[in-house]
Amino acid sequence: MATIREVARASGVSISTVSRVMNAPDRVSPEKRMRVERAIKELGYTPNALARGLISKQTDTVGVLMPDISNPYAAEVVKGIEDAGHALGIHVILCNTDSSAERTLRNLSVLRQKQVDGIIFMSKAITEEFYQAFQTMNVPIVLVATESLVYDIPSVKIDDEQASYDAVQYLARKGHVNIGMISGPIGDTIAGLPRYKGFRRACREILGIEDTASRVEFATFHFHSGYEAMSRLYEKQPRLTAVFCASDEIALGAMSLLHDLGIAVPDDISIVGFDNTKIARMSIPKLTTVAQPMYEMGKAGMEVLRRLREEEPLDQLRIYMKHVIVERESVKSLM
């Protein structure tokens, strides 16, 4: 591997001149510049980013921590991050935390050692422990698809409570009254609780229903859990004409159960999902769902990081991006 020194020798100039042709080409005479450029090409020289970073205190690298890249939702966000980073000349170190605090902390620690310029954090709850770790890192942090109400950390996500409310409102406008929900875990204060709350508020404000216990079941965000939750829900409340699901996977699970029961979607029961991951387009019937702008959220997260790095002011600490209901085939109008 050729070094700057060898390039200097080969072109008969000093290493500072070589450095200059790379960083400030117009401050070196055309003649020497050409000699250096030729030598660079001939030797196949590439600058060593380690040595550079050691001096410049910049690595043009950010760390992205998330529970699980195989989650399509996360993957889509990461794609947005990566694309935005690419445009900025910033690379991404991917860290799966597997939802383990210990693994998260360990990753954070080595990211710090590697002198990343920033962190994008996508794991749900921001514990005291994580916050401490953030503090010691001395680099900008942005939360994507999550947020902290207790700490002041920049974040970008959607307004889950409102999105959930809007889903119910959408159903109500289609003439539905007996609306049920398969909620995520309410212990999940980012995507679980708010969506549940939005549902309850909508029931209260739009439908005049106070007690929702008989029309809600809980699931993890996954398919199988959705399947089982739908089974319980149908058993205790067979009169439902529509079920709002806290994720697309839950929705597909619910549709699967209904299919097994010989109940038609949307003719007998309408289903609304949440996320608008690609599977929403592939189900039978195609799923009507609350769309999160996952890719754009990733992009926005990287943009916030850029601003932080360049010390531009942020318009707001917590960014809420627009959600929208994508109408497909899983909801029947009762009007």
Place this chain on the structure above:
Amino acid sequence: MATIREVARASGVSISTVSRVMNAPDRVSPEKRMRVERAIKELGYTPNALARGLISKQTDTVGVLMPDISNPYAAEVVKGIEDAGHALGIHVILCNTDSSAERTLRNLSVLRQKQVDGIIFMSKAITEEFYQAFQTMNVPIVLVATESLVYDIPSVKIDDEQASYDAVQYLARKGHVNIGMISGPIGDTIAGLPRYKGFRRACREILGIEDTASRVEFATFHFHSGYEAMSRLYEKQPRLTAVFCASDEIALGAMSLLHDLGIAVPDDISIVGFDNTKIARMSIPKLTTVAQPMYEMGKAGMEVLRRLREEEPLDQLRIYMKHVIVERESVKSLM
């Protein structure tokens, strides 16, 4: 940010001693070791990986290049890579190439600057251009979910031709004779052509059919393309009792079209997919498919990289992992 020098000063030892307590703790007296450890904790010191890497010529970082992380197949492989890396203390820089040669080359170049210890390459065709870039990088490369028959580069994938053959054989054993295929692009010599060839060989050897033109349609690997290909296929060959699809997405697209036509799967037509991504479990009916061990392929790729780095010999240059047919609900037995 505290440096090793400050830790040394704070604990009244030389910087080499501090360095030693981090790299060879037993070569320093217990007393000084404790003093140093205390200073490290108090100052919140973390070693600078840039400085370390500059000397050690190791960054414990590998680059992973793939067309698109939002592809569930790729995401699953990446997860395997990341998990295996984590166990080895190796981090992953994610690079989306967007299937652009220029973007691939640019990524390769900065990965080289960043002094990564290795590259995992998942983009399909290994062109001369890429191979040249690999050569100049001076680090181990491994191909995952792809391979090169013209260059000798270590790779891990499945035997796509045989997997395809096996899918047809499976169908034949279920009593199917009128078997069709929705193939991927045959211009894709990694996942497209071999699967098509496997199908043709199976038709010839098992079914005694030479001319397959009337029973094959082509698609990209995606849902919508599968939908349309199924439409064309059904039009020209309505007698088919089974269709083998070159990807799960194609299969779901095909099922979607059949549903729109009022044709029942598997009662009227059986469908077999390829990959066994998560959506195969979520469709109605659940998809019978040729499973690739995506996660394990990622792990294996990282393992090959580790061996290369430590100069352990490789058992074989091209590793073919086992595929298996996962039986679910989309195939009907005709026997």
Place this chain on the structure above:
DNA sequence: GTGAAAGCGCTAACAA
């Protein structure tokens, strides 16, 4: 415009 020299934070001989 150009080069010499200092130094980024660390490891690894080499002495002591």
Place this chain on the structure above:
DNA sequence: TTGTTAGCGCTTTCAC
């Protein structure tokens, strides 16, 4: 066991 010293490959004053 410990400290001194010489770099790793680069950028950046500071003179000339």
